[in-house]
Amino acid sequence: MEFGQAVNLSGGYHHAKPNQGEGFCLFSDVAMIVHRLRAEQRLLPTDPVAYIDLDAHQGNGVCHQFRDDPLVRIFDMYNRDIYPRNDFEARKRIDCNIPLGFNCTGAEYLRLLRGRLPQFLDGWSERPRLCIYNAGTDPYVHDQLGGLCLSGDDILERDLFVFEEVAARKIPVVMLLSGGYSRESFRLVAATIRELLRGKHG
Numbered sequence: 174m175e176f177g178q179a180v181n182l183s184g185g186y187h188h189a190k191p192n193q194g195e196g197f198c199l200f201s202d203v204a205m206i207v208h209r210l211r212a213e214q215r216l217l218p219t220d221p222v223a224y225i226d227l228d229a230h231q232g233n234g235v236c237h238q239f240r241d242d243p244l245v246r247i248f249d250m251y252n253r254d255i256y257p258r259n260d261f262e263a264r265k266r267i268d269c270n271i272p273l274g275f276n277c278t279g280a281e282y283l284r285l286l287r288g289r290l291p292q293f294l295d296g297w298s299e300r301p302r303l304c305i306y307n308a309g310t311d312p313y314v315h316d317q318l319g320g321l322c323l324s325g326d327d328i329l330e331r332d333l334f335v336f337e338e339v340a341a342r343k344i345p346v347v348m349l350l351s352g353g354y355s356r357e358s359f360r361l362v363a364a365t366i367r368e369l370l371r372g373k374h375g
Contacts, residue, residue: 175346176344178345178347179347181348183332184202184350185228185352186198186199186203186216186234187233187307187309188226202225202349203224203307206237206355207303215288220302222302223293223304224247224248225345226251226307227307228312228352230320230352231249231251231260232251232263236263244292247266248269248271248293249267249269250274251271253300254320269289269292269293271289275321279324282330290334290335292340303346304345304347306339306346308331308335309350309351310351310353310362311321311353315357316358325364329361329364329365333368336348350362
């Protein structure tokens with residue numbers, strides 16, 4: 174698979190489980206991406222996949238989708254005190270698990286991300302052939318559901334850091350928008366896409 178970047182202006186339905194929808198998510202687009210690429214042999218059966226979930230809610234459905242698939246490795250930073258806080262089985266599946274408390278600041282969030290994501294991407298015997306980035310805007314300070322305190326600038330810095338890290342390793346990446354429950358969500362997404370289109374982050 175050639176290196177490239179893509180953004181789906183929808184998607185990120187990370188709560189849907191193999192046998193049921195959940196949390197506004199009717200189906201798992203993340204699982205569909207992986208299964209379709211494998212079926213088309215654009216991902217080989219032995220190709221590793223990196224899944225990065227930075228939505229404020231833990232991506233429990235993705236954990237259940239790939240519960241028995243060690244080739245999909247999961248990085249998840251989330252508010253541990255909000256939905257789906259009782260899905261302990263899902264949390265066991267996370268390869269790099271970073272639970273956050275209410276009102277986590279942007280500075281602390283970015284410090285953790287910068288410290289842990291490069292280790293996650295480099296901790297493979299073989300470079301990932303694909304990265305799926307679930308880029309929810311609900312960590313934004315004015316979001317109604319996320320309970321975290323990132324500014325708009327923090328959200329942009331977060332997104333660009335992820336793209337820069339995967340680009341440095343020549344890993345193809347697709348960004349899914351996932352959750353966002355403020356009036357500013359579309360502006361936050363637009364700011365990231367505008368910077369990506371300038372071509373300086375990949």
